[in-house]
Amino acid sequence: MNLMGRQVFTSPIVKSPKQRGFGCELIERAIPYEFDGEASLYFVSAGVEADFWIPSNLVQWGEIPDTLQEETSVKNAASTAVANEDIGAALVVEDNMLIAMEMECSxxxxxxxxxxxxPSVTRALKLLNSHHYRICFLDIDLKKETSFEIAYELVARQVPFVFTSGYDSKYPIPKNLKSMILIKKPVDSEKLKDVVENILKF
Incomplete structure (x- = not known):
């Protein structure tokens, strides 16, 4: 299923931004991340065009309720602060895109x-097969699956990792993985920094 949206601005003439902001990143990443679909933004002189593709099996048709109230709180995780030293690559396995973006920023x-x-075991393993990471962060509960398969793969590859969880998981950590560090979500940036420094010894 293809969903297309277009908003036209009469003035001033729309120009492509020199730097992608949080809003653009959120629009372009949300559908691919959450639904394994596609999203593209185009900045043309007449306005902003957006193309969205969502797998048909995720679409359910029905009447719109008379009253639909939704409260959404989005924390802007964008940051302009960048460290001078490059310490390699990291992987965040997290099914909540906003939490993942905040951890990326930190x-x-x-x-x-x-x-x-x-956001899933399949996509995480695909990344592991094509990249080398110095450290990984694994959310235990990934919707209908757990990250334990990824954890065992990281143990085999001798890549350090940390479990994350926002609550007491219904999936107990296996005995042979209980020695791994577990940090609670939301992950405080200072706590994250302390954990990384302790594991990587820098």
Whole structure:
């Protein structure tokens, strides 16, 4: 299924931004991250055009309720602070895109040049097969699956990792993984920094 949206601005003439802001990043990443779909933004003189593609199996048709109230609180995780030292790449496995973006921002501020995110086991393993990471952060509960398969793969590759969880998981950590560090979400940037420095010894 293809969904297309267009908003036209009469004045001033729309120009492509020199730097992608949080809003653009959120629009372009949300659908691919959450639904494995596609999203593209185009800045043309007549206005901003957006193309969205969502897998048809995720679409359900029905009547719109008379009253639909939704409260959304979005924290801007964008940051202009970037560390001078490049300390490699990190992987964040997290099914909540906003939490993943916030962790990405914190890790890049510490000096990680590349921080990749994946919302599922399949996509995380695909990244592991094509990249080398100095450290990984694994949310235990990934919707209908856990990150334990990724954890065992990281143990085999001798890549350090940290579990994250926002609550008492219904999936107990296996005995042979209980020695791994677990930090609670939301992950405080200072706590994240302390954990990274302790593990990587820098």
């Amino acid at each position: 890790l890049k501020t510490m000096g990680f040049k590349t921080v990749d995110s994946a």
